[in-house]
Amino acid sequence: MPELPEAESIRRALDRVLPKRSITKVEIFSPAMREPLTPLLAAGLEGRVLGSVRRRGRYLAVALDDSRALLMHFGMSGIVRVEPPGTPKRKHEHAFLHLSGNLIFKFECARRFSILKVCTPGPDGWPPELAGLGVEPLTEGFNAEFLFQASRGRKTCVKNFIMDNRIVTGIGNIYATETLFAAGVSPLREADSLTRSECRNIVDRSKEILLRAIELGGSSISDFLNVDGTEGKFAQELSVYGKSGHPCPRCGTVLETVRLGGRSSCYCSGCQK
DNA sequence: CTAACTCCCTGATAGC
DNA sequence: TGCTATCAGGGAGTTA
Numbered sequence A: 001m002p003e004l005p006e007a008e009s010i011r012r013a014l015d016r017v018l019p020k021r022s023i024t025k026v027e028i029f030s031p032a033m034r035e036p037l038t039p040l041l042a043a044g045l046e047g048r049v050l051g052s053v054r055r056r057g058r059y060l061a062v063a064l065d066d067s068r069a070l071l072m073h074f075g076m077s078g079i080v081r082v083e084p085p086g087t088p089k090r091k092h093e094h095a096f097l098h099l100s101g102n103l104i105f106k107f108e109c110a111r112r113f114s115i116l117k118v119c120t121p122g123p124d125g126w127p128p129e130l131a132g133l134g135v136e137p138l139t140e141g142f143n144a145e146f147l148f149q150a151s152r153g154r155k156t157c158v159k160n161f162i163m164d165n166r167i168v169t170g171i172g173n174i175y176a177t178e179t180l181f182a183a184g185v186s187p188l189r190e191a192d193s194l195t196r197s198e199c200r201n202i203v204d205r206s207k208e209i210l211l212r213a214i215e216l217g218g219s220s221i222s223d224f225l226n227v228d229g230t231e232g233k234f235a236q237e238l239s240v241y242g243k244s245g246h247p248c249p250r251c252g253t254v255l256e257t258v259r260l261g262g263r264s265s266c267y268c269s270g271c272q273k
Numbered sequence B: 001c002t003a004a005c006t007c008c009c010t011g012a013t014a015g016c
Numbered sequence C: 001t002g003c004t005a006t007c008a009g010g011g012a013g014t015t016a
Helices: A004-017 A144-151 A158-162 A173-183 A196-215
Strands: A023-028 A050-056 A059-064 A069-073 A078-083 A093-099 A103-109 A115-119 A256-260 A263-267
Touching (some): A004 A050, A004 A059, A004 A078, A158 A196, A173 A196, A173 A263
Antiparallel strands (some): A023 A093, A050 A059, A078 A103
């Protein structure tokens, strides 16, 4: 499912193909989504020229030439493709944006958790609905002291804490699971119990893992595909995610799974304290 | 304020 | 074979 590295892979791909193309026609096939797609029809998109593609957490924003932007989020199963006409329509394709240069931007989502909407960015360059997002994990702002201070007084477990988008944005179940394994920290630990040193470890490992995943085009777990239809290759480097019952790659202890905040979490009780 | 729920949705898989 | 139950889960919303 798309987390930050997958969103960044999509961003890079879209940023190579979308800018300077104009929207020639909008087609909506499935109005009933997490947010309705029908407003796209009345948004006056025909004739608008697309600009650069930026990312905030797992959201992407494609600039429009009228100071608005197309905002998208991939939920769990969102896929976007840019293809020439002629490909048969797939079952869960919900919207097409026809583009100049004989291409179609296709918005697909089996579970309908994705978002595609027009937004109006504020002074910070992002629409108000993204105002509550926390720090970007690949910036200087995400550092040991930040994580340490943010976790003081927090009784929630460390896994839920680093998956909280209001604290740090873009880290979902896969990368939280892998980060805590690499950092040797149990997902069950109270956030408040983290030492500065453990915070530094979590921050450093998460950045390494996210950067490596971006390098490999993300993880294709279940539904994720890149814009060109290829799979990300990071899934092959996962140490513990989805490997419950397998031996720990570091110490051989059988990996356990617990449910935290409604999400399954795989970890090694031998390596993660 | 925090923490712990519920819900949205479909497809894959397990069990009977 | 065909049914039902369970799980996958981001984020918004609700409750205590």
